[in-house]
Amino acid sequence: xxxxxxxxxxxxxxxxxxxxxxxxxxxxxxxxxxxxxxxxxxxxxxxxxxxxxxxxxxxxxxxxxxxxxxxxxxxxxxxxxxxxxxxxxxxxxxxxxxxxxxxxxxxxxxxxxxxxxxxxxxxxxxxxxxxxxxxxxxxxxxxxxxxxxxxxxxxxxxxxxxxxxxxxxxxxxxxxxxxxxxxxxxxxxxxxxxxxxxxxxxxxxxxxxxxxxxxxxxxxxxxxxxxxxxxxxxxxxxxxxxxxxxxxxxxxxxxxxxxxxxxxxxxxxxxxxxxxxxxxxxxxxxxxxxxxxxxxxxxxxxxxxxxxxxxxxxxxxxxxxxxxxxxxxxxxxxxxxxxxxxxxx
Numbered sequence: 001x002x003x004x005x006x007x008x009x010x011x012x013x014x015x016x017x018x019x020x021x022x023x024x025x026x027x028x029x030x031x032x033x034x035x036x037x038x039x040x041x042x043x044x045x046x047x048x049x050x051x052x053x054x055x056x057x058x059x060x061x062x063x064x065x066x067x068x069x070x071x072x073x074x075x076x077x078x079x080x081x082x083x084x085x086x087x088x089x090x091x092x093x094x095x096x097x098x099x100x101x102x103x104x105x106x107x108x109x110x111x112x113x114x115x116x117x118x119x120x121x122x123x124x125x126x127x128x129x130x131x132x133x134x135x136x137x138x139x140x141x142x143x144x145x146x147x148x149x150x151x152x153x154x155x156x157x158x159x160x161x162x163x164x165x166x167x168x169x170x171x172x173x174x175x176x177x178x179x180x181x182x183x184x185x186x187x188x189x190x191x192x193x194x195x196x197x198x199x200x201x202x203x204x205x206x207x208x209x210x211x212x213x214x215x216x217x218x219x220x221x222x223x224x225x226x227x228x229x230x231x232x233x234x235x236x237x238x239x240x241x242x243x244x245x246x247x248x249x250x251x252x253x254x255x256x257x258x259x260x261x262x263x264x265x266x267x268x269x270x271x272x273x274x275x276x277x278x279x280x281x282x283x284x285x286x287x288x289x290x291x292x293x294x295x296x297x298x299x300x301x302x303x304x305x306x307x308x309x310x311x312x313x314x315x316x317x318x319x320x321x322x323x324x325x326x327x328x329x330x331x332x333x334x335x336x337x338x339x340x341x342x343x344x345x
Contacts, residue, residue: 018060021331024324025068031083032064032090039087039138043130050119050127054094057112062223062328063089066194069324070212071202081201084138085147089194091135092155096162096186098128103166104245146200154193161185169250172260172272179254183224184217191220199321208319214312215325219332222305226336228253229298233286234339247280254301258294259285299340306333 022029040052064086071082100106101114102121108114115124132155139151165182168174195216199209231246232255246253252260256275260268274280289295309329313322 017334018331021065021069021324021327022060024327025065025072028068028083028086029061029064031080032061032086035083035087039134043134047123047127047130050115050123051131053118054098054115054127054131057110058090058094059110061090063093063190063194066191066216066219066325066328067198067201069328070195070198070209070216070321071200071204072321072324073202074320079202081142082198084141085197085201086194088135088138088151089190089197091131091138092151092158093190095128095131095135096158098124098131100162102128103162104249106245142201147197150193150196154189157185157189161187161189165251168252170276171250172252172275174252174257176254176257179252179257180221183228184221187224187227188217188220191216191223195325202321204319204321208316208321211312211316212321212325215309215329218305218309218312219329222302222309222336223332225254225298225302225305226332226339229255229295229302230339232256232282233289247275247282247285248278250275250278255289255294255298256285258297259289259292262292262294295340302336 036055040048040055043051067082067086067089071079097109098115101109101116102124105116106114107117115127119127136152136155139148142148161182161184165186168178168182192213193216196209196213199212200206204212228246231253245251247256252275256271260271263271271280271285289298306329310326313325316322
């Protein structure tokens, strides 16, 4: 397939590895893991090992890194308060993943069996609930207006986003505006609050905190667009989690919505019937996404969100924290470009 000059140019750029961002906050990440080790022992004995299992098989800790980056000042030391707020947000995130895996019946997460597959749905739901409760307990160590209210509102919005997407299962008429509002709630919200609270706890001005929050909101939207594309066109061995769960459960994401707009009436009815019956041929769907130019449209939406995230930082370019946040945007972009290269577009 031929690709646009803009897409071809983006694919030729050299990607930046995870070490480019993790290395900047290596001490903070080590302090975070030590903190998790301590608090995992505070859970009730009946679920302690399950919580440790969830914490051990973590992802890249992107939300904690956003906290650390947003609160960073050049030459500053690891701030215990930043570590605690990063842990609080990550616990909320992990709890949502545990619940997501139950709803999607996923068996793999970060290359390991999900808690749902490991211990069953009933146990997984209750462990997720306990992680939510512990996160909100940690939040009470901070000022109510500065931290507690924004975090509890963010947690509520994440849950509302999941409820919205769940109640729209099987609805092929969902609009693109609705799709982006859903992903902003379920993914962008925790990215946003990570940047907001990291900046506030780190002593940035409120103007900078709000700008960083907008960066996080847009970055989270871009990240979910990437994740939704990978769910259809990725490989489980490379991605490290159960794929194809969105369409299998009737969730319409950006690639599918754009594809439905391009198909003729008959093909559209056939695809809708496949999605509603849970019998979608994802390999065939991926081929259509490429051949009909849908992939380029998804890429354009991703680039638009990344560009908007970077624009949010322009008024604060002189800050050390803003430079680090740009590294996060570069990392997410590099991961996306690497995925595209593997698709040989």
